[in-house]
Amino acid sequence: MRTQLRSDTSLLEFWEATRLSDDARYPDQAEPTAGTDEAIRAALAGVLGHGCGQRVGTVLAKGGTFVQARTTPSAGALYPFEVLVGLSDGERCVSYLYEVDSGQLNSFSSAPPVPLAELVAQAGLADVEPAPVRAVITLVARPWTSMAKYGRRGYLYTYLDIGHAATNLALAARAAGLEAAIHLRFRRQWLAHALGLAGTCREPQAVVTITAPEETSTDRPAADPPADGDGVVTPVWRDRRQARLEPPGDPERRNFEALRDISLAYAPAAVARPGRIVSVTEPPPPADVSADVVLRRPGSVPGDHAALAVLRQSAKGFLPAAVSLDQLAGLLEGLDGQLAADFAESAPAGVGVRVVARAVTGLTPGAYAWSARRYALQPAGGGPVEEEDVLATCQRQDGLRHAGALVLLHTPLRSLLREQGRAGLAEVHFHAAHVAQRMCVNAARERVGITCVGGFDEAHAARLGRLPRGGEAIYLLAVGVADPAARKVDRDPVAYSHGRKAAGLI
Template sequence: MGVEELTNPLLAGFWNETRLRSDLVPVPRSAEPPDPGMNPIWMRIAEVLGLGYGERSGSVITKGKTLMRARTTPSAGALYPFEVLVAFRGQGDYLLYHYDAAGCSLRRLAALDPAEVAGLLSPGPGAGPDPLSPGTDGAEGLPDALVAVVARPWLAMRKYGRRGYLYTHLDGAHAATNIALAGADAGLTPVVRLRFDRRALSRVFGLDDLCREPQALVTLTAPAPGTPATGGAPAGSAGRPVNPFAVPIWRHEDGPGLEAPDAPEREAWGLVSPVSTYHQPRPLPLRFGTTASVRPGGTGRSGAPVALAGRDAGPGTSGPAGGPTENFGAVVLGRQSAKGFLAKPLDAGALGRTLAAARGRVAVDCADGPPAGLRLLVRHVDGVPPGAYEYDPEGHRLLPVGGDGGTEEAVVAACMNQGVAADCALLLALHAPVRQLLGERGQQGLAELHFHAASTAQRLCLGAAAEDIGITCLGGFDAGRIAELALLEPEEEVIYVLASGVADENAVKWDRAPIAYSHGYGPGQPGT
């Protein structure tokens, strides 16, 4: 018996009790398939995911004042109410993985039949082949990966109520757009599909009865051997940075499926059934092509157009698919949401180059879909008088509409009393004749419209990051007050709002707190 045991038997007993012991039971080595992580195309796609929807440097305050690492795309309340599933093309089957951005891993879920994958991408009778992804009629021409952005509405609805369902469309579209841009930058051919059969994809991907809605499908195709790449060099090669915060752990054995919904989530799923494209599909003919997400501006009413800098340059403007972007990796890793603004004017040249990013085009299966208009409420921009302007992407100019930019009190009230908007240099409002489009296109129109709005917002965020100016997306706003300040026509309704200006690095953005501050709920306000 040692000295310590004689003097402190309780401590000695604790030490003995907590020792780890193992039984001599032989553990058979599992028969693992060949490591698909060695496949260079798979590795390139993993790097695309890291840049498109991975974690980055910095952190954000979330519900309960906890910290989480920031990501390359924004989200209302930092909730990220969606999941990313990736079907990689293997030697025979497709292999389905769950991309866990927070856990930095790719976890295998199941093997998929290539014939069923081909069925998901089939243009259908009379539609003709897909010119953006040649050869999808047969297994030999299938894409190297299908990236499905799958909404989980409950994650947003438990904080924002039924409106949270709209945030799944916006947040997921940010990620889908960024993944497509990252894919183009890595030399792959991305195509965003919104008119696919959501129920069929749910069945093939094993999502039935999980209260999840596939909302966007991005196919990524590598060029055939010997074909010159249309984009940049693969990520990780010289001049193409990888995301050092999103190098995934590959888990190749089939593991547990996605988290099952509980009773409150099932109840929320039922609440969105009247407005969900999953529940109420309205098949629209496929229209393949490249399209801008911002519709051309009309004519100004109160003066001569204002020419903008950056007409021939800007993130996402090169290439028919909206990419690759020069220095995309560095720009996307530097993107962040401004928490507040300083009472300083914004440089007009930087604004012009930021808006140039919105001119980028994306390859889609809904080229005839409804794009959004972009109205600016200018408050403090050097050389640009305060007032409302419509952005014309074709001429890259501002068309004066009128007004005086509004008072600080009016702007903050229109943004649901969010202090982040107090000293912004301008508001950017994405708008459309929503009621008309809903009547014409139903739930599918709602999905496509919100995709285009968020796609534009993501490009604006990248443009702002490249110019080192502050920008933040606002999902909580009084649509009527924004429309009045921006002098929108009666049929035009606001879909999405961004605030921009000189960033205040010391500010706090309260929409990530447990209370929905972005909806006007805060100390001393109704609903708290």
């Protein structure tokens, strides 16, 4: 979604925009705010571009219109979030709004006039890495963007969308030689006020803090900004251009108010537990290990996140063909990879990974629990899986009919909500999105078609996947041989099946 920009100097901007040289298009680019660290700005622009920026191509969005494609998936291509970036100018924190659609980082004047370290401390962004924080990336949900189409379920999609983006930003940062930590247990209300978001129907859902390890000290000369042309648009810093957020209308206000009992924005922050998280839980050990299907671990996995981020995309449909067992093995690679985060509980948290094989060469159809530790699929029962099972599970989304496998990310949600309340809801959806994003990147490497699916029937999914008692699928991925000729249609019936009966409802 394009955020509205206003400027006092529209004539000047028009003039600048009509000139042909790059210097003329971005005249302020050469004059960064005094004191800002050029090296970190250059590195961060690349991280933002690869983490959640534009990639080549367009995708179908609301009302049958096409929008610029991005490096992370989004339910209905609605991207119901905004990205605020805080940096230090030497004395205080300066903020930018990352306008993904225009590839610009525009100065955002609502930022608090405090040093970056103070913002980090006041917002309760726990120390996860030993080095000082160099940048704070706040992923701000605008729930109405998704809820206007998907009703209440749309709020969960904001968690998933933001989870994909936060994960991908962390992976892109690591690929660029920086460290990133994910924060979900911070003082949301404080940060919302500090960033000038109060009354805008937006909530900071996740923060990614960026640190630079000693050996990649940014005291060295500024690195060249990552080149465009690798398929991702590297955003441009614009210090003199002021961005403002689109103000909410009445339906959005009413909708936001109705989230009071669900949103973490209105609850005290859970106690931060800095450490490393793994988002995949291990299934209980099987009674008969000999029945396991042990997969071949991919040899040396190229860790070129930058190249893969560009290639990631959703399959719009699948061909009636099988995927290979090695492709499935590649898809499941590294799902237990760690991320630095502030919700590293001592008890294992995360989601179970259940594979429902329909057409995978060399694998008997049925349900399997994935053990990342043993790199093995544990048979969980079930027999042949029909196209009809896929359709019934995926809200009759016809493009998914020929999926060779469904991957269910599941958890005993009701007991988790009883024990952990809203924080549990937010964190388990982050875990699901973390696993899903790694699968999306793997799929790009393995050239397997993949579609993240939010529109699925939980009861069918639980039966098909033979989920353990109390287990519920909270996210689903369809996997298969992508049909390059397939075209997506804007499926309002799916949106309606999520509870939307008339416009303006939550």
